[in-house]
Amino acid sequence: MKLYPLGDKVVLKQLEAEETTKSGIILAAKSQEKPQEATVLAVGDGKVDGKEIAMTVKEGDKVVYSKYAGTEVKLGEEEYVICKMSDILAKVE
Template sequence: MKATAIRNIKSLVPLLDRVLVQRIKAEAKTASGIYLPESSVKELNEARVLAVGPGALDKDGKRVPMGVQAGDRVLIPQYGGTSIKVGEEEYHIFRDSEILAKINE
């Protein structure tokens, strides 16, 4: 069986109550302009929502609305979800219920 390589993340559409996110990279430079070594920069639990599924179905067959939408900034769990690598970029898929919070700007 041949593995399918995803060439463009825009071609990936989440199903049901799943949310496609990309972690926001931490700043490698302090406010005063000092560059930090890569080993001291922690991975943030903050991500940008790229795409959402249509929502899960409840027991009556009605769609449950999603809690987030494309473009939202959210807090995600440190572990879990499914990682997807496209080129050098890494993306994650979580269930809507796994998203911890939405960040209002």
């Protein structure tokens, strides 16, 4: 099954949460903060209310998005985030 975003929406695959701190302390699952970094899996066509919005990301880009942005979706065993293009803050290179 594949997700096809509509309009100015983007499908993201969140990166895994850090399980240890930089100093080597192992974090419990409850204390692991979800990362705001993700990989773009699919991009909509950019049309909203008859206007075209420039989609500045493409499949495979690594991005940082707003902390409370988007909708979390679970398909099978995989979890995804669907958010608006405007919720993406930056590309990561």
